[in-house]
Amino acid sequence: MSQAPDDQSTTLQELKGRVAAFVAERDWQQFHTPKNLSMSIAIEAAELMEHFQWLSVEDSRNLGPQALAEIGEELADIVIYSLSLANTLGLDLSQTVQAKMDKNIRKYPADRVKGKAHKYTWYEGKDEG
Template structure:
């Protein structure tokens, strides 16, 4: 990436390409199978959860700067493995996320779920069953 990366200027393609180059330069494609990458995402997600495990909801909102840096690293690991999985499977993440968001809009209509945190099945009309 030629410019300094940040969320406002960096594309998913640039990130996916950066991850692909990193993996290729180390000859790690052989290890980056969907099975291994999905397991790595789960492992990193567990490491992320450790940072919040014993915090109150309020304390989790304002981590100390050192903790926030560590949280960022765990989140970056999850994103990197996710990008590598998308590369391995040939997924277009922008299309995949957009399709999932459209599905979420249907599953969680704002007028029915606003301010509520139930699973989508809780909102289904039981009279239609």
């Protein structure tokens, strides 16, 4: 019996391929422009935020199964549109994410920012402490 796909066994390329096939089977490439896809990501992100809008911090950390399922669907929509945008623009997401993480490491050195939540510009020109 085969195991259901999960984060441990599914590659980004497999997900990108599945999204590309879905789009192609419906002839939706004509609608999947960078403009439309970026707008769709923002719209889905707003729908995700809606689930947390009136919750306390504590409640947002203790979600029931129904809420988690609904939030998971919104998050999946964001990821699907993001994968489609990467397909449309010919971006290699693994390289893009790795490059961005390298940049974040430089912008937010752990020894200076640990336990703090400021934007990187807050740390520029500041002494330790």
